[in-house]
Structures are given as C-alpha cells and as structure tokens.
Amino acid sequence: MIFPKIKVLHSHGWQYIPNLNEVELTEEFKGRPILTTTADMRDVEAAAELCPTKAISAQPFTLDLGRCLFCGECALRAPQNIQFTNDYKIGSASREALVIKPGDKRVEFCPDQVREVIYKMFGRALKLRQVSAAGDASVEMELNASGNVNFDFGRYGVEFVASPRHADGVVITGPISQNMAEALEICYQSIPEPKLVIVCGSEACSGGLFSESKAINREFLNKYKVELWLP
C-alpha cells in the first residue's frame, strides 16, 4: 500500500547530517577532560580512590582516557581539578597520548606516528572487519550507528565488511576474553597485508572494569601494533 509509505517518508524527511564536524553535542555529554592542579589536592586523592577503573593518578596528576569510563564521578568529587568538556576527538595513534595531564587542551594525534603504507594504501577507502571480544554491545551498537542514515560513515569511504579476507584491518571492541582470544587471532591472520589494528572503547584500550579479571586474555595486543586507540 502506497499511502502509509508516503506518510512515513514525509515524516522522516531529511535525516542526513551534512557536516559532522559542525555537530554540537549536548551539554551533558562527557568527552575530553581538563585537569587543573590546585594547592590542595585532597579532592583529587578522593577522586582517585573512588575511580572504578583506577584511571586517575593523584601523584603525578593524570587521567588515563584509555581506562576512563566517563562516568564523571571524579568531576563531582573534585570539581576544581577535573572538568569534562564535550570534545569527542579523543582518538590517538599512541596509547600514551590518552593519558591527560594538567593543562592539556587536546588529545594529541600525531600524523607522523601513522605508518607510511597506511597513507598510501588506505587513502580513499578503508574496509574494516569488526570483532567483538567480550564487548557489552554498547560500542558495537555505536559502530553500527556510525553507518546509519544520520551519520553515514560510508561517505568517507569507510565500511565494515563481513569477511576478514575483504578487510584492511580489524576493529576490536571489548576487553578481549580468553574465550575469544583464538577467534580474534584467526580473524587477524585472515586479513591480507598490509593491515591495521584499531581498538575501540575503554574496555578494548585497557580492559576497563575487567582489566584484572581472570577471564580476560590481552596477549593479542602485546603481539601486534595498534594503529589507533579510540577510548
């Protein structure tokens, strides 16, 4: 029947976001934090104590975005020292750059750290195979949403593919469980060279809440170089 479809189409209208760089996120969204050292650092010590993933160090004062779950409780406990902005550009080619220090105004993404071959091979099209290794489905759903009608990731030539044989790299989500370690390895081996590894979400970056769990096996990340860390 055609009329109900016209109604849906009419209400749906134009959903595509023309310029993703101009999108303003809501005030409540928590992205890159700003750290400030004060004379009295007791609040920071309390926040470090409370932090569920031990992302905060009081001495020296740092906040590791690779461990942070963005719950924001530290900013409530130490409002003078920690404020979250809604800057969402927090990916980096190096794990160390995710550790925020007082005064840092951005997460450093250093183009020199990206291998030459990546610029050469993947300039216009990047096909990725995603592997969820004990991810809780939230990062997975957001990766799916990145390709949807609003965000349309495909416009940049980035696409998720079904077979690792068709992929240029692997995107890992989740802390990497022991029970997924072998499947992840097989998947990685099936991707033709040159290939890259992207880890997505704090759990993938550090193990997150499960970094100490005996059910986790993060050997893979010791073996292979990660090209992009996205907390």
Added chain:
Amino acid sequence: MKYYITDNQNTAISLSEIPEVEYAALYEDLKERLADSSYHVAHYFACPEENRLKFYLILLNDAEHKVMVSSFAMEYYDDIALPSLSALHPQMHPFEREITELYNVEFDSMPWNKPLRFPYNRRNQNSTMDNYPFYTIEGDSLHEVNVGPIHAGIIEPGAFRFICNGENVLHLEIALGYQHRGVENEFTSTTNRLRQTLLAESIAGDSAVSHAVAFTMATEKLMGIHNENLNIERTIALELERMAMHIADTGALCTDVAYQLGQVACEALRTVTINTTQAWCGNRFGKGLIRPCGTNKPLTAEKIDMIRKNIAEVRRRYNEVKEDIESSPTILARFEQCGLVPKAEMLRIGGVGMASRASGAKRDIRSSHPYAAYAQHIDHQMVTMRDGDVMSRLMVRCQEVLQSADYIEQLLANYTPSSLPRPDYTTTLQSEKLSIGLIEGWRGEICHVAITDKEGAIVTYKVKDPSLHNWLGLAIAVRSEGISDFPINNKSFNLSYCGHDL
C-alpha cells in the same frame, strides 16, 4: 515444603530466615509446582558457604505476586547425583548446567548436560570452546552449517550450528561463552560500590539501565532505602530504554526483509530516542543515570519538557511505521507464521519477557511482581499476542513502544521535580542477608541476587539476564524453517550474548 514468602517490594531477607530443606523435598515440590504455569524459577544457584555448598532457589508465583525463597545444602565431598529437574521441566536446564559446570555437582538423568558458558573458574578445564559437544544427526541427506563465533555484522560472538535437510533447519544448537568476562566475580572482588554499579551497567550494554536498576534495587533493600520520586525517574529511564531497543529491533527486522524505508525511519527514531537519554544524562545508553540511593542527574523542568516533546514526536512517527508494516503484504508474508514457538513450548522452556508474551504467555514482572512506579502510579496492561511467530514478536514491540511512550507521558505530566538525594557509595550493607533485584527489562525478566557476609560485604552476586532462558526459544523457533529465515528470527528475539555469558 517450606518457603520464605515475600513480594518484590519488601526488604532484604535474613539468611537465618530462609528455610533449609532436603533436596528430595525440593525436587518433589518443584516437580508439582512447575507443572502449573503460574510458577516459574527466577533463579536457582549454588554458592560455597563455610564448608558446604549451599543452593538457593527463588521461585516466583505470578498469580499471587509472591517471591518464594528456599534452600538446601550439601557437603562438598558428597558423591551423590541429584535427580535432575530439567528432565521434568526443561526450564531448569541453564541453572543445573551452571551448577554442574562450576561445582561438578551431577544431576542424574539430565537430558542436556552440556557446558553453559565455559567460565574461567569451571571445574573441568579440559572442557573448552573448541570441544563443545554439538548434537549430531547421521544421514546422507543432511548437512551441517556452522556460523560464528564471529558473525557477518557488528554484533557479539556466539557459535551457531545448524543441521539442515536441504534448505530446511532440522536442528539449531547455540554454543555460547565467548563473551565470558567473569562479571559475577568482579562484583565480589571489590567493595567500591561505584565500581559495582558500573559493572551492573556493563552486564549488557543494551540493557544498561535495566541491569543498573536491578542492582540498585538489590543494594537499596540491603540499606532499607526507598525513595518514591527516584523510583519514578528510574521507571521513565526504563521505559525510554525499552522504546529505544524495540525501535532498533523494528528497524533491524525491516533491514532483513529489504524494507529500507522502515529501516531508515527506525534508525532515525532510535537516534532521537537515545539522544533524549543522552540529553538527560550524558550517555546514549543511560549509563550514569542510575546510581544507588540517589542520582547525579535529577530531572529538571527543562529536561521534562524536552523528553515529553521528543517522545510525542517519536510516538507519532513510529506509529506511522507500524501502520505501514501492517499494510504491506510483502512484509507480512515474511513475518507471519514464521518461527513459531507455541505458548506451551514457551512455558516449558521457561521463556520470559516480550518473546514469551508474543507466544501468549503472561510473563511480565511489571504486572506479576510490581516494583518502582509500576507498583503505584502505573496500572500496567501486559501486551500479549497469540501466535508466537516473528510477526507477533514484532507486534509486541510495536505496541510496547506506544505503551511506553504513554507511560512516560503519564508519569511526567504529573511529576514535579524535587531535590533528590545524591548517590551513596559508602553506607554499609546489612549483614547476612539475601537481597533480590527483580525487574522487567525491555527483553524480559532480570534477576539479581546479592548475599552479604557478617561485615556486610557482598560475598555472592548472581545475575540473570532474560537471554539465559530465551536462547533456547530461538533454537526452537527456527526448527523446520528455511535457513534463510534465521536472520529475521534472530532479530525478532535479539538476545544478549554478554548477558548470557557474564
């Protein structure tokens, strides 16, 4: 047989008040009660207690809105096989399998004695993901199709093995455990309650609010805390989550039958819904919204206006999609009479939540064991269907989206924002108690159980996601269907891997 009888709003139960019975008595009692569909088991687990292995049973009586708790114990070195309840009532299978996997307790004549999730602390370390004992059928005309653990799309891992006769599925077996993170042990290895709350939020990312509410319910009962307005705000968050996920799944079903208009319309509507949650609390999945004893994100007059406006818009547009689906013969031809799970079968396997309601089973904790705002402010009318096919599961979703929108509007229209307490991560929990967090998430019944020791530390924490029961429902749904109908059946259930694997 003796039970401690309570409801879903009472406080935590002293361990000393929980009757301890003989297994034979419990076996005889469940044998009879579980034949009556108004009873089902919410949780049944074992945990070490001093020198014994203690078993707790949490039985729900839907008709009388009661929660019934009992227990039995055995010595560690008792070498007797207990008669299996799964043999009589298949709904018991995940519980008995878990107990066998963790403690080597044997259940006599257990018909499906297979590993459940390969936890790191399983007794038999020789049992691994690689040697899961898949069921096989011999026959020249049959072939097997193995899918997973990594699937084609961006979803969690699990291994599916189909035995097919031509295009038709004779049998599907689902082997899970790839997502096992040791969640339950992480709860007991910390006393940082904020960390425990975040663990609850990450049991299943698509049910972050639901699991967090179950956790706060269980812990607040251990502190004797109850706040009416907090409960109203939590109920709104639960219904927002239900809307978002039902809309997402409507879109996913549309995708799988190549109905692109429905797909993109639902994608956009889900974006509006989860962005509403983000504008409330900062996270699209509602992480950070639910906290024990209080909240960091109380509703304000502006946020109430924003939610009401967005939800009214989503409701209107979603209803148009629903009407379009209902008037499209090509979509109906794919969904109707596909993936049937009859009511009797659903009850037999202990199906819960929206999938069970699609088969006509009256399973909804909001009605049977009301909590939060469902206990006072909402007269919940359960949405049920009759056929138990893909279409019924879709239609339960469609109607529940509209119903949830109505509930949110109804709660917000009468709500005056007040100053709510801040979260409390420090109050000591009552000692030597058992506390239950029992709620209806969008997928179905979620049951958390916390047991505290003499110092009030949580020594046992058990989590049950509705997926634990419903994965078997999916396996049954695809029997005798074409294998190409598997995707729509899978989407119609949309079960959680990490919620199952923990």
